[in-house]
Amino acid sequence: MMSEESPAPxxxxxxxxxxxxxxxxxxxxxGLFATWRWSLVWFTQVLFYGLCWLPWNDRQAVLFExxxxxxxxxxxxxxxxxxxxxxxxxxxxxxxxxxFTAIGGRLFCGYACxxxxxxxxxxxxxKKIEGDRSPRMKLDGEPLSARKxxxxxxxxxxxxxxxxxxxxxxxGYFTPIRSLMGEVVSLSLGPWESFWIFFYGFAxxxxxxxxxxxxxKHMCPYARFQSVMFDPDTLIVTYDGERGEPRGSRSKKxxxxxxxxxxCVDCSICVQVCPTGIDIRDGLQYECIGCSACIDxxxxxxxxxxxxxxxIRYSTEHAMQQKWGRKEIIAHVLRPRTMIYGVILMxxxxxxGVGLSLRSPLKVNVIRDRGxxxxxEENGMIENSFHLQIMNVSxxxxxxxxxxxxxxGIEIEHKRIIEIPSAATQSVMVEVHTPPKxxxxxxxxxxxxxxxxxxxxxxxREKASFLLP
Amino acid sequence: xxxxxxxxxxxxIVAGIAEILFFTLIDPQELYLxxxxxxxxRTTVYSLGFFAFWAICAASSLLTCFIQRDSSEVNSCMIAAxxxxxxxxxx
Numbered sequence: 001m002m003s004e005e006s007p008a009p010x011x012x013x014x015x016x017x018x019x020x021x022x023x024x025x026x027x028x029x030x031g032l033f034a035t036w037r038w039s040l041v042w043f044t045q046v047l048f049y050g051l052c053w054l055p056w057n058d059r060q061a062v063l064f065e066x067x068x069x070x071x072x073x074x075x076x077x078x079x080x081x082x083x084x085x086x087x088x089x090x091x092x093x094x095x096x097x098x099x100f101t102a103i104g105g106r107l108f109c110g111y112a113c114x115x116x117x118x119x120x121x122x123x124x125x126x127k128k129i130e131g132d133r134s135p136r137m138k139l140d141g142e143p144l145s146a147r148k149x150x151x152x153x154x155x156x157x158x159x160x161x162x163x164x165x166x167x168x169x170x171x172g173y174f175t176p177i178r179s180l181m182g183e184v185v186s187l188s189l190g191p192w193e194s195f196w197i198f199f200y201g202f203a204x205x206x207x208x209x210x211x212x213x214x215x216x217k218h219m220c221p222y223a224r225f226q227s228v229m230f231d232p233d234t235l236i237v238t239y240d241g242e243r244g245e246p247r248g249s250r251s252k253k254x255x256x257x258x259x260x261x262x263x264c265v266d267c268s269i270c271v272q273v274c275p276t277g278i279d280i281r282d283g284l285q286y287e288c289i290g291c292s293a294c295i296d297x298x299x300x301x302x303x304x305x306x307x308x309x310x311x312i313r314y315s316t317e318h319a320m321q322q323k324w325g326r327k328e329i330i331a332h333v334l335r336p337r338t339m340i341y342g343v344i345l346m347x348x349x350x351x352x353g354v355g356l357s358l359r360s361p362l363k364v365n366v367i368r369d370r371g372x373x374x375x376x377e378e379n380g381m382i383e384n385s386f387h388l389q390i391m392n393v394s395x396x397x398x399x400x401x402x403x404x405x406x407x408x409g410i411e412i413e414h415k416r417i418i419e420i421p422s423a424a425t426q427s428v429m430v431e432v433h434t435p436p437k438x439x440x441x442x443x444x445x446x447x448x449x450x451x452x453x454x455x456x457x458x459x460x461r462e463k464a465s466f467l468l469p
Numbered sequence: 470x471x472x473x474x475x476x477x478x479x480x481x482i483v484a485g486i487a488e489i490l491f492f493t494l495i496d497p498q499e500l501y502l503x504x505x506x507x508x509x510x511r512t513t514v515y516s517l518g519f520f521a522f523w524a525i526c527a528a529s530s531l532l533t534c535f536i537q538r539d540s541s542e543v544n545s546c547m548i549a550a551x552x553x554x555x556x557x558x559x560x
Contacts (some may be wrong), residue, residue: 066511066512066515067510067511069496069511070489080494080496083493083494086489086493155497175512190512192512192513192516193512193518196516218471218474219474219478223480
C-alpha cells in the first residue's frame with residue numbers, strides 16, 4: 001500500500017525542483033503517522049460507504065430523507081421541529097474542534113478531513129498506476145505517447161469511478177439507497193438524483209484529483225483562523241532548528257559535529273512528501289495541515305544516518321524554548337484553556353444525551369381555528385375550534401385518547417380515538433365546548449391532553465386559549 | 470481562476486447554510502409561486518432553492534470582488550484606451 005523506497009541521497013538533485021514547480025507531486029510515505037492516517041481513511045470510509053447499506057426495522061438505519069422531511073438515525077427519528085438537536089450537534093463539533101486544535105493542532109485536517117482522506121485515496125490510485133513521485137514527474141515531462149495516454153486514461157477512469165461511487169453513496173443518504181440502486185440498474189434515475197450524483201462525484205474527482213492542496217490553501221476557512229486556537233502549549237509539527245542547523249549534505253562516516261554541521265542532512269525529503277509543498281524547516285505556516293508526513297519521512301532518514309529520531313516532531317512552542325521533554329509537554333496538555341473547552345464539551349454532550357433520552361415520542365401543536373372566534377350552541381354552550389397537529393415520532397403505531405381540562409364542564413365534542421401510524425403526523429379538527437359561566441370573559445387557559453392507549457408513559461399536555469364572550 | 474473561486478466558493482458555503490436553515494423552517498409544499506401552490510416535488514424545490522441561494526450569494530461575492538479593487542486598479546481602467554497602456558506599462 002505504501003512506498004518502501006529508501007530516502008537516499010540520489011534524490012538530492014530534485015531539491016531545486018520543488019522551489020520552481022507549481023504542481024505538487026507528493027512522495028508516498030510510511031511510518032507511524034502515515035499508519036494513523038490510513039487507519040482513519042479506512043475507518044471513515046468504511047463508515048461512509050457502508051453505513052447507508054445497513055438496514056434497521058425494515059428501513060435504512062441512517063437516512064436523511066429530505067423528500068419526507070424526516071431524518072432517521074438508527075432508532076431515532078428527527079423532524080424539522082428537532083432543529084435544536086442539529087444546533088447542538090454543530091456546537092459539539094465546534095467545541096471538539098477547539099479542544100483538539102488547542103491540544104494537537106490541525107488533527108482534523110491531517111487525519112480525518114474528507115479533503116485529506118480523498119486526496120490520500122486518489123494519490124494511492126495515482127501511485128499504483130503512474131508510480132511514485134519520480135516516475136510521475138518523468139511521465140508528465142514526456143511528450144504524449146500511447147503509453148502515457150493509457151496510463152493517464154486509466155488513472156482518470158479509476159478516479160471518476162471512485163468519484164461517482166462517492167456521489168452515489170452521498171445521494172444514498174438522502175434517498176433510500178437500495179431503491180436508488182434499483183433506479184441506477186434500470187436506468188430510471190430521476191433527473192435531480194442523477195444531477196446530484198454527478199455533481200458530488202465531479203466535486204470529489206476535482207477536489208481530490210486536481211485541486212488537492214489548493215483547497216486547503218485557498219478555500220478552507222479553517223486554515224485561516226486556526227491560529228486563534230493555537231497557544232504556546234499546542235502540539236504542532238516542528239522542526240528542531242537548533243539541532244538541525246547548519247544543515248548540509250555529508251558522508252555518513254563524517255563526524256559532522258566536529259565539522260560544525262547540524263543534524264539536518266538537507267535531503268529535502270520532508271519537502272517532497274509534503275502534500276501542500278511547504279518546507280517545514282521554515283517554521284509554522286498556515287499551509288501546514290499537520291499531516292506529519294514530514295515527521296515520518298525525516299525519522300526514516302535519521303534512522304539511516306544513525307541519528308536520533310525527532311528532528312521534525314510534534315512539539316510545542318514552550319517545549320522548544322525551554323527544552324522540555326515528553327513528560328512536561330504531556331503535563332501541559334491539561335491547562336485552563338483545554339480544561340474549559342473540555343468541561344463545556346462534556347456538559348453539552350451530557351445535556352444532549354439527557355435531552356435525547358427524555359425526548360417524548362409524541363408531539364402536539366395546537367392552533368386555534370382561524371375561521372371563527374367562538375360559536376354559541378343551541379343549548380347555550382360556547383364552542384371553540386382547534387386544529388391539533390399530532391406527531392407520532394416513535395417507530396410503532398399508536399392509538400391516542402384526547403382530553404381537555406382547565407374550565408369547569410369543558411369537554412370535547414364527538415370524542416374519538418386517533419390512530420396514527422409510526423413516524424407520521426395527523427391533523428385533527430377538534431370542537432370543544434364549555435358552559436358560558438365557567439370562566440372569565442375573554443381568553444381562558446385550557447389544556448389538551450393527548451395520551452397513548454398502548455403505553456401510558458406517552459402523554460403530552462399542551463396549553464391553548466379558550467375564548468368566552 | 471482565483472477570482473472565480475472567490476466568487477463561487479464562499480457563496481457555495483453560505484448557500485448551503487441558507488438552504489439548511491430555510492428548508493428546515495419552511496416546508497417546500499407550503500410555498501406559493503405567483504399565487505399558486507408549488508406543485509414540484511420536494512427534491513426539485515430543494516435543488517432549485519439551493520441554486521437560487523447560490524446565485525444570490527455569488528452575486529454578492531461578485532460585487533465584493535468588483536468593489537474591493539484599489540484606486541490604482543480602477544483609475545488605470547477609467548478610459549479604455551488608457552487601460553491597456555497603463556496596465557501594460559512596467560513600473
